[in-house]
Amino acid sequence: MNISEFAKEAGVSVSAVSRYFNDGYLADDKREKIKAALERTGYVPSYSARTVRSKVTKLIGVILPKLSSESISRVTEGISDVLGKEGFELLLVNTANDYNREISSLELFRQNRVDGVILLASVFTDLHRSLLAKMRVPVVIIGQQLKGYNCVCHNDFGAAYSMTKLMLSKGVKRPALICANHDDKAAGEDRRKGFEKAVEEAGLTVDPKYCETAKFSMESGYEKAKRLFSNRAKPDCIFCATDNIAAGAMLYCRENGIKVPDDVMIGGIGDSRFGRVLYVPLSTVHLHYKTAGIEGAKMLLSEMESRSQVHRILQLEYDIIERESTAKEN
Amino acid sequence: MNISEFAKEAGVSVSAVSRYFNDGYLADDKREKIKAALERTGYVPSYSARTVRSKVTKLIGVILPKLSSESISRVTEGISDVLGKEGFELLLVNTANDYNREISSLELFRQNRVDGVILLASVFTDLHRSLLAKMRVPVVIIGQQLKGYNCVCHNDFGAAYSMTKLMLSKGVKRPALICANHDDKAAGEDRRKGFEKAVEEAGLTVDPKYCETAKFSMESGYEKAKRLFSNRAKPDCIFCATDNIAAGAMLYCRENGIKVPDDVMIGGIGDSRFGRVLYVPLSTVHLHYKTAGIEGAKMLLSEMESRSQVHRILQLEYDIIERESTAKEN
DNA sequence: CTGAAAGCGCTAACAA
DNA sequence: TTGTTAGCGCTTTCAG
Numbered sequence: 001m002n003i004s005e006f007a008k009e010a011g012v013s014v015s016a017v018s019r020y021f022n023d024g025y026l027a028d029d030k031r032e033k034i035k036a037a038l039e040r041t042g043y044v045p046s047y048s049a050r051t052v053r054s055k056v057t058k059l060i061g062v063i064l065p066k067l068s069s070e071s072i073s074r075v076t077e078g079i080s081d082v083l084g085k086e087g088f089e090l091l092l093v094n095t096a097n098d099y100n101r102e103i104s105s106l107e108l109f110r111q112n113r114v115d116g117v118i119l120l121a122s123v124f125t126d127l128h129r130s131l132l133a134k135m136r137v138p139v140v141i142i143g144q145q146l147k148g149y150n151c152v153c154h155n156d157f158g159a160a161y162s163m164t165k166l167m168l169s170k171g172v173k174r175p176a177l178i179c180a181n182h183d184d185k186a187a188g189e190d191r192r193k194g195f196e197k198a199v200e201e202a203g204l205t206v207d208p209k210y211c212e213t214a215k216f217s218m219e220s221g222y223e224k225a226k227r228l229f230s231n232r233a234k235p236d237c238i239f240c241a242t243d244n245i246a247a248g249a250m251l252y253c254r255e256n257g258i259k260v261p262d263d264v265m266i267g268g269i270g271d272s273r274f275g276r277v278l279y280v281p282l283s284t285v286h287l288h289y290k291t292a293g294i295e296g297a298k299m300l301l302s303e304m305e306s307r308s309q310v311h312r313i314l315q316l317e318y319d320i321i322e323r324e325s326t327a328k329e330n
Numbered sequence: 331m332n333i334s335e336f337a338k339e340a341g342v343s344v345s346a347v348s349r350y351f352n353d354g355y356l357a358d359d360k361r362e363k364i365k366a367a368l369e370r371t372g373y374v375p376s377y378s379a380r381t382v383r384s385k386v387t388k389l390i391g392v393i394l395p396k397l398s399s400e401s402i403s404r405v406t407e408g409i410s411d412v413l414g415k416e417g418f419e420l421l422l423v424n425t426a427n428d429y430n431r432e433i434s435s436l437e438l439f440r441q442n443r444v445d446g447v448i449l450l451a452s453v454f455t456d457l458h459r460s461l462l463a464k465m466r467v468p469v470v471i472i473g474q475q476l477k478g479y480n481c482v483c484h485n486d487f488g489a490a491y492s493m494t495k496l497m498l499s500k501g502v503k504r505p506a507l508i509c510a511n512h513d514d515k516a517a518g519e520d521r522r523k524g525f526e527k528a529v530e531e532a533g534l535t536v537d538p539k540y541c542e543t544a545k546f547s548m549e550s551g552y553e554k555a556k557r558l559f560s561n562r563a564k565p566d567c568i569f570c571a572t573d574n575i576a577a578g579a580m581l582y583c584r585e586n587g588i589k590v591p592d593d594v595m596i597g598g599i600g601d602s603r604f605g606r607v608l609y610v611p612l613s614t615v616h617l618h619y620k621t622a623g624i625e626g627a628k629m630l631l632s633e634m635e636s637r638s639q640v641h642r643i644l645q646l647e648y649d650i651i652e653r654e655s656t657a658k659e660n
Numbered sequence: 661c662t663g664a665a666a667g668c669g670c671t672a673a674c675a676a
Numbered sequence: 677t678t679g680t681t682a683g684c685g686c687t688t689t690c691a692g
Contacts, residue, residue, distance in 0.1 A: 002685050013663050018687055025661055042464060047441040048387070049685035051378035052668045059421075067407045073398040080397060080424040084431070089438070091389075092422040094410040101414070108419070111377040112669095134372060218603060247607045273548060274604030277577045277584075332669050343679050348671060355677055379669035382684045442685095666689080676678080 001043050010037035021045055060300065061091045061114035063105050065122050069216070070272050071289050072120060075142055078293020079118060086301060088115070097122070106131040116300045118142060122184040138303035142296040144186050145313060150303060152296040152314045156186045156269075159285040159318040160194025160239065163267040166283070167237045167326050168202045172265060175199050176210040176235035178224045178245050187216075191241045191269065210235055214245050221248025229258065237265040243272035243284055250325070254279050265326045271319075281323035288316045331373050340367035351375055390630065391421045391444035393435050395452050399546070400602050401619050402450060405472055408623020409448060416631060418445070427452070436461040446630045448472060452514040468633035472626040474516050475643060480633060482626040482644045486516045486599075489615040489648040490524025490569065493597040496613070497567045497656050498532045502595060505529050506540040506565035508554045508575050517546075521571045521599065540565055544575050551578025559588065566594055573598035573605055573614055580655070584609050595656045601649075611653035618646045 007014045012030045019026045020034045037043070051057055060083055064072055080090060091114055093105040102121065106128075109117050117139045121128065124146055132139060132149065141151045168175065177195050182188040192211075199206050209231050212224035221240060225248065228235050240246035246268030253260050260266055260280040268275070271286035295314055337344045342360050349356045350364045367373070381387050390413055394402055410420060421444055423435040432451065436458075439447050447469045451458065454476055462469060462479065471481045498505065507525050512518040522541075529536050539561050542554035551570060555578065558565050570576035576598030583590050590596055590610040598605070601616035625644055 003687095004685085014685095015663060015687085019662090022687075027661070030662095044437075044440045044442070046382070046685055047443040048378040048381035049668090050687075052376070052382055052670080052685080053687040055668085057378070067410060068400065068403040070398065070400075073403050077397045077424065077426075080422075081426070084424065084426075090422045090424075092410075092420045094407065094414065094420075096407075096411070096414075107374075110374045112374070113377040218607065244603075247604065251607050272604075273574075274577065274602075274607070277548070277581050277604070277609055278607055279609055333671095334669085344681095345671085345679060349678090352671080357677070360678095376669055379684090380671075382669080382686080383671040385684085662692080664690090664692100666687105668685105668687085671682105671684080673682085674680085676680095 001041060003045065006037065006041060006043045009041060009043075010034050055112070057113060057115050058088055059091050059114045060088050060297075061093065061105070061109040061117045063093045063095060063102060063117070063119045063121070065095055065097045065102075065120060066216075067094045071270055071287070074289035075120060075293040075296075078290040078295075079142075079297045080293075082294050082297035082301070099123075099125075103127055103131060106135070109137070110135060112136075116140070116304050118296055118300060122187070124185075138300055138307060140296045140300045140303065142292050148311060150299050150311050150313075152292045152299060152316065153186060154287045154292065154316050155318055156190035156287075157194040157197075159269050159287060160191035160241070161198045162194075162318070162320055163269060163283070163285050164195045164198035164239045165201070166320060166322065167239065167265045167267055168198060168204075170265065170326065172237035173204070174210065174233060174235045175204060175206065175237045175239065176212075176228045177206065178212045178214050178221060178228070178238060178240045178249060180216060180241040180245075181213060187241055187269075188213075195239050214241070214248075216242055216244060218244050218248035218251065221245035222252045223248075225249035225252035229256070234258075235264060238267075240266065240268045243268035243270040243275055243282060246282055246284070246325075247272075247274065247278060250279055250282070260325050261327060267326050271321055275321075275323070278325075280325045283323045283326040284321050286319040286321055288318075292316055331371060333375065336367065336371060336373045339371060339373075340364050347375075385442070387443060387445050388418055389421050389444045390418050390627075391423065391435070391439040391447040392450075393423045393425060393432060393447070394450045395425055395427045395432075396546075397424045401600055401617070404619035405450060405623040405626075408620040408625075409472075409627045410623075412624050412627035412631070429453075429455075433457055433461060436465070439467070440465060442466075446470070446634050448626055448630060452517070454515075468630055468637060470626045470630045470633065472622050474514075478641060480629050480641050480643075482622045482629060482646065483516060484617045484622065484646050485648055486520035486617075487524040487527075489599050489617060490521035490571070491528045492524075492648070492650055493599060493613070493615050494525045494528035494569045495531070496650060496652065497569065497595045497597055498528060498534075500595065500656065502567035503534070504540065504563060504565045505534065505536065505567045505569065506542075506558045507536065508542045508544050508551060508558070508568060508570045508579060510546060510571040510575075511543060517571055518543075525569050544571070544578075546572055546574060548574050548578035548581065551575035552582045553578075555579035555582035559586070564588075564594070568594060568596050570596065570598045573600040573602035573612060576612055576614070576655075577602075577604065577608060580609055580612070590655050591657060597656050601651055605651075605653070608655075610655045613653045613656040614651050616649040616651055618648075622646055
């Protein structure tokens with residue numbers, strides 16, 4: 001059933017029906033008639049036909065590198081909360097860390113399919129930049145900084161610096177690092193730099209043998225911890241770029257009789273829900289993931305309302321959460 | 331720029347352009363011309379205009395009760411994998427366990443906005459049923475069984491039964507239960523029944539004082555464990571409906587000097603990633619969440635291809651994963 | 661406040 | 677294979 005059939009059925013004009021669903025310059029009796037006919041017929045206006053004319057999709061494209069990640073899903077939850085309240089739906093693309101899918105979804109979102117885009121990317125290439133430049137709708141980037149775009153990000157450097165410093169302040173002498181791929185500016189490079197700064201300030205140096213690069217998984221953390229402990233002089237402190245990596249490292253320690261924190265301290269980043277109930281409760285840094293989603297969504301909303309040329313960067317701070325894994329005092 | 335302006339620019343007819351993007355009854359020289367003009371102008375056809383005519387949205391509506399849940403995001407990942415390969419995008423609605431949002435999103439999906447719907451519900455009411463009956467596109471339900479619909483579900487009863495039986499086989503005498511809300515047929519009722527059956531078979535009975543109902547969170551598990559241990563006779567075995575609940579219960583035990591598994595065994599369901607690295611590694615039951623997503627998506631695809639009147643129920647089996655939290659032998 | 665009618669940008673049927 | 681043209685179902689002028 002289309003609008004004119006329905007209008008006939010309701011005994012009103014087509015425009016009356018259209019007005020019923022939109023602004024509402026409409027007499028009450030017609031409104032009643034339409035409401036009644038709606039119940040009778042179950043008519044629902046076609047979304048896409050509406051969009052062709054009005055250019056409004058009420059859809060926001062969200063591009064994520066992964067779905068089953070605690071941090072990412074918290075961000076998404078924040079986005080969904082804010083946008084849902086404003087009547088927007090999310091068109092979600094899970095790129096599964098596949099570069100091509102990231103590119104193709106940006107292409108997709110150029111087809112007038114969405115009113116705005118939120119991008120949770122890990123890596124930016126020239127192709128990313130050129131596609132982003134071609135976007136016709138507002139874009140907000142969450143979790144990374146990209147010059148010329150609205151961004152909500154975390155203080156990854158500071159978080160890593162503080163966590164490392166916390167451990168060093170307890171007198172450890174051989175700090176080790178399990179970082180993330182440095183193509184990832186935020187979780188990779190910035191966190192590594194934060195670690196290095198703290199180590200340097202403590203008057204120590206880091207042998208490359210004590211630096212490993214892991215994937216974002218427990219398994220990878222486990223493997224890299226194993227490599228670290230294959231050095232002659234064992235590390236007495238490991239800073240891990242994420243809690244998942246830290247959990248893997250801790251598992252390795254447990255299985256090999258290495259005591260945390262007595263033999264080695266372990267610190268992570270992300271404040272995963274499981275940190276508290278780990279084998280040894282994990283010291284970590286809370287990053288405001290959900291808030292990032294909320295703020296990113298708000299930023300997008302305001303950008304869609306009035307497209308300004310001024311780009312804003314919102315950096316969210318962090319909270320150190322100290323638990324037993326770094327508490328040598330006990 | 332619209333199709334006719336673009337056609338002019340490219341020096342071909344409108345239909346040539348349309349054919350370029352669709353079937354492809356097209357001479358090579360025109361194809362070249364169009365490709366060149368595409369690079370020059372950056373023209374992208376309008377998605378909604380296409381949809382008005384063709385009725386194909388290439389969009390699947392996915393309704394979830396929550397985003398930041400490990401099990402749900404694994405299901406979603408499976409869905410996204412399969413559907414992404416077939417060129418479908420996901421229109422995601424996070425209902426945040428809000429009944430009204432579940433209803434309104436079903437309404438939303440009636441507006442010819444999607445080609446199919448995947449529903450991860452926890453509870454079904456009459457309103458659900460009546461709305462589902464009105465859907466004009468195929469629907470697949472994941473995680474629950476609903477008569478008259480295509481479903482992919484888990485053997486929740488069996489999983490709970492086996493986990494409980496495993497613990498009882500070690501000689502415990504006072505089993506306790508922390509279950510989920512029984513409005514949730516699968517995770518609530520079925521798992522509770524599985525527990526009860528196993529207890530009964532062991533010749534034991536369960537005092538209501540040893541049965542608590544928790545929310546799907548660690549915090550709630552912690553609280554309910556506290557209540558269980560306020561009984562005079564302490565339980566020596568707790569079956570928890572989910573790993574999150576189990577983790578909370580374990581945290582309570584740790585903080586109160588109750589030894590797992592010596593004083594009390596704890597078993598969960600879900601095979602969360604953190605189970606292995608818990609304070610005491612958690613015995614759990616692996617449910618094939620990702621597979622459920624994959625199979626559900628496939629079911630939907632085949633239903634969209636040829637709408638059959640025969641509804642299918644696919645029940646996925648489970649794997650017991652025994653770890654220290656139930657291993658009294660040591 | 662209302663209805664008729666002219667599009668929105670595209671696809672598909674049709675005749676060539 | 678092609679180009680022309682009539683819609684798809686709706687919104688939005690515009691003249692009442």
